[in-house]
Amino acid sequence: xxxxxxxxxxxxxAACASSGLQISTEPPVDDPxxxxxxxxxxxxVDAVYATPENFVGETLxxxxxxxxRRSAMERLSRVQDRLEGRGLGLLVFDGYRPxxxxxxxxxxxxxxxxxxDPSRGSRHNRGMAVDLALCDADGRPxxxxxxxxxxxxxxRSDAEVLxxxxxxxxxxxxxxxxEGFRVLSSEWWHFDADGWEERxxxxxxxxxxxxxxxxxx
Numbered sequence: 001x002x003x004x005x006x007x008x009x010x011x012x013x014a015a016c017a018s019s020g021l022q023i024s025t026e027p028p029v030d031d032p033x034x035x036x037x038x039x040x041x042x043x044x045v046d047a048v049y050a051t052p053e054n055f056v057g058e059t060l061x062x063x064x065x066x067x068x069r070r071s072a073m074e075r076l077s078r079v080q081d082r083l084e085g086r087g088l089g090l091l092v093f094d095g096y097r098p099x100x101x102x103x104x105x106x107x108x109x110x111x112x113x114x115x116x117d118p119s120r121g122s123r124h125n126r127g128m129a130v131d132l133a134l135c136d137a138d139g140r141p142x143x144x145x146x147x148x149x150x151x152x153x154x155x156r157s158d159a160e161v162l163x164x165x166x167x168x169x170x171x172x173x174x175x176x177x178x179e180g181f182r183v184l185s186s187e188w189w190h191f192d193a194d195g196w197e198e199r200x201x202x203x204x205x206x207x208x209x210x211x212x213x214x215x216x217x
Contacts, residue, residue, distance in 0.1 A: 075180050088134055096202070099203040
């Protein structure tokens with residue numbers, strides 16, 4: 001485990017104890033976390049939290065590897081199928097997020113419209129939420145209403161924006177909803193998989209998931 005992950009996990013453990021939340025630090029066996037890029041190489045990944053180029057200004061993930069619960073990943077592949085017929089694809093910014101990372105984000109911004117309150121946990125912490133945008137067949141990002149993690153009114157999923165920004169946003173929303181994802185009203189890029197409430201909160205470090213994936217190869 002990296003020093004970053006260990007530090008976040010230690011902080012998270014203390015916060016969990018005080019909050020009374022039920023949070024597992026073990027990888028789930030039922031509906032396990034699977035790596036997005038390995039599960040479907042057609043889907044592009046830009047792990048922004050594995051760099052300091054994000055709204056926190058810190059590297060929050062030790063490795064640029066993104067994960068989702070297997071049930072959500074299967075749906076995401078079907079979304080990719082839908083979009084490929086139109087010369088489009090998916091560009092993913094985030095998926096499963098350890099609870100301790102959500103706690104760090106909340107400490108920085110503390111706005112429930114854009115970051116989940118760690119006292120209740122996030123759907124990202126359950127491995128059932130994904131942040132993404134459209135790209136073309138070569139992986140070039142399509143114009144969207146705002147940049148990812150832009151905390152502005154135009155980021156709302158129903159904001160009045162100009163074409164082709166609205167068309168691209170609505171194309172993404174329609175494709176995701178067709179496969180059982182629901183867009184977050186305050187963020188056009190955030191989608192929750194149906195059934196998220198049936199999954200528990202997790203605080204498993206990303207590098208542990210990567211290590212276990214390597215062991216399974």
